[in-house]
Structures are given as structure tokens and as C-alpha cells.
Amino acid sequence: MIGITAEAWNSAQHRLGTATATAALALIFEKFCRGEISSPTGYLSGMIRKAGIGELHLTRSLHGRRKAMRLAGFSATCA
Numbered sequence: 001m002i003g004i005t006a007e008a009w010n011s012a013q014h015r016l017g018t019a020t021a022t023a024a025l026a027l028i029f030e031k032f033c034r035g036e037i038s039s040p041t042g043y044l045s046g047m048i049r050k051a052g053i054g055e056l057h058l059t060r061s062l063h064g065r066r067k068a069m070r071l072a073g074f075s076a077t078c079a
Contacts (some may be wrong), residue, residue: 002032008041008048015048016056023058027065 004025012021024047031037050056 002029002040004028004040004044008044012044012048016051020051020058023062027058027062030065 009021009025012024016024024044028037028040028043028047031043032040037043047056047058
């Protein structure tokens with residue numbers, strides 16, 4: 001739906017685990033819908049690289065994103 005390749009998705013599931021890959025996908029989907037990223041596959045690949053070197057802080061990203069959206073009055077839907 002947002003253009004993530006099957007190869008990138010399979011790699012994410014393999015390297016991050018299904019639950020973490022799904023959480024990453026949710027974050028990417030929300031950012032893509034808001035026009036904040038133009039290459040979901042590239043963004044996911046970057047997340048995989050960060051995870052490989054211990055620099056992916058997905059929980060912190062999700063909580064920060066949720067707080068920012070709540071403060072700005074945004075809904076969690078994609079138009």
C-alpha cells in the first residue's frame with residue numbers, strides 16, 4: 001500500500017522479528033501518510049541498519065511520535 005518491497009519487509013522480519021518489524025511499519029506508514037518520508041523502503045532499510053548497530057530506539061520513537069501527535073491534535077488516520 002505504501003510501496004515497501006517484499007524484500008525489505010522480509011529482511012525486516014528476519015532481522016528485527018515480526019513484532020518489531022510490524023511496529024516499524026506502523027511508524028513508517030504514519031510518517032508516509034503525513035508526507036514526512038518519500039521512500040518507505042529506504043526508511044525501513046535505514047531502521048534495519050540502525051538495529052544492526054544497536055542504534056534503533058523504536059519504542060522511544062513511537063512514544064515520542066504519539067505524544068507529539070496528541071499535543072498537536074492530530075488523529076492517527078491516513079487520508
